[in-house]
Amino acid sequence: MDNYSNDNTARRYTAHVSILGTTQIHLRNPYIIAWWSVSFPGFGHLLLSKYIRGYLLLTWEVVINLKAHVNLAMIYSFQGNVPMAKEVLDTRWLLIYIPVYIFAIWDSYRTTVDLNNVYILSEREDHKINTFSIGALEMNYLDKRNPLLAALWSLFMPGLGQLYIHRIVTALVVIVWSVVFFYYSHMLEGVSLLFMGEIERATEVLNPEWLLMFPSLYGFAIVDAYMNTVENNKLYEKEQRRFLKEHYQKRTFHILKGKKRI
Template sequence: MPHHKFQSASIKPRYSKGHISVLGINSVYPRPPWVAAWWSIAFPGFGHMFLGKYLHGFVLIIWELVVNNKSNLNMGIALSFQGRFEEAKAQLNQNWLLLYVAVFAYSIWDSYRCAVENNKSHTLSEIEDAPVAPSDVSFFDVVILDKKHPWAGLVWSALSPGLGQLYSGSTVVGTFILAWWIFVCYKAMAVRAWLYSFLGDFESMISLVDWQWFLFLPSMYVFALYQAFASVNENNILFDIEQIRYLRMRAENLGQLNAMDNNLVKILATFEHSPYVEMAIHDMEKLGIPSERIIALPLENLEPQTHVIDSIHRVDGRSILDGAMVGGTVFMVLGTIYGFIWHWGPVIWGLIGLFIGFLIGLAIELAVNKKKLKFTSSRKSEVVIQLTCPETMKDQLIAVLKKRRAGGFVIMPHTH
């Protein structure tokens, strides 16, 4: 079949756009350096995970859990914010604390630097226009680059951090986050604290919770939400980029007919970027339509607005939720700290802080962003297919378009 001419896996790029394997899906996608640096401040290792540098991230996260606990840093921070400075000094282990400073600074600096370099690499990969193999089949798993809903990833991570990452296709990352979340919740006694909070038994909850471990949870929880949402968005973008490259290469290699006789008809159809585009082309070829008579090209995106909410139908990669999640993290941490001395306790005040901080961060992003904004992205057709076929095959091709979920079609009139 003609598809064999465009086998993505046969080309090894100098600058790769992404990679798909049994371990998960990763891509070199441009990300704001300040966001990477912020996540490293919130929790060393998060900035690197945000950039897709998962091995660096895992090392720094484990380092944070060990050294922070040995130095009692979380306890010192909480007591300091409550104005109990002498108690904070007594809690801190200075030998371990001195080990903390250099790696913490390195984590912030290196995540910012890596974000800048990733952005350069993405630009070079776009210039090279190298392909990405859109699936990987092994003994252990079948990994397919497909379109998913970003908000589904966020919701699954809201129920249990790690599930959104598994939904996005990041097997190793999802497993790590899920196991890490369960371990920290166990050490912090967080599940029982959650139960006591919603039963109104605040005194039992506060006496039960381990402050040192509990203060890891706000940053972990918000990052799991954000990273799941961003990961699904980036995978959707990678799908679009790869399908656009494939369709353009296909059109260049096959060429076009210069003339059309009166026994042929032209049909124009529109599709969203999805596997159905390539499935429809394959179905038409099986019916006997020559490949040169099936022209499939992507539309250029002319909509300049930044969207507050991305969707499966439109992803621009510039999330206004960046600032909202930053605000949510800051205020959730503060709500948790002061919740240890306020009546409702750290769980409820942490959730209130998350909600308030999210709204404040979103408001700041909307105020700072100078471009015209739309609240949500709109559905659009992204690929146009032109078919040239005998009059007798018209109904069969229309049936294929309906089966493969074309957005619409029109039969072009004959012109002289």
């Protein structure tokens, strides 16, 4: 059972602990969140714990990007072959891609600003949150974990850092897409050939369109795991302070600051 059930007695809550993960609101930089949406639509929303919207935009980005050959055009542009970049682009899909891409950036920025305001108001209300959730299949609880270890697991395999801090749904989505990217990009095959010294074959087997998905995926997995571990630790310490203050601190206890009593 939950220690504190969210019974809608508060207008706003800063966090909620469920068997699928810990969802919380905290202050974020709107420009950083918008930048992640620039890097890969959907990632900005996932950093905000806007999961459904984030998963939809993430799937949209992969499908439409491949249909429009955006990544392939980027590769030709990096090589200075602009005419070829124009030729490979499929405008039928590209014209669908552009407005959604812009929307993802704008919406993640707008939502970050709104959630920052909500966080400030919820902090003033300072309502209790549940700290423990248990069900037939899983359990979750507030605990302190190592942010560097979360980032390290994400470096080994995107999604493992999220599993470490119990972000189950995000971990599942990131791991599934990682497997898809690994398979269609032939990245691991290329790494194996590289270790055997067959550099030309390693380069030939790679699929650049799928391979270009990896920088954003790895970056997001590492940043998301690290950032949420830090924030979960802060939430744990805050709840622990509240508990100790309510159950162990005497009402007559005061902190002296100079000659003033707080």
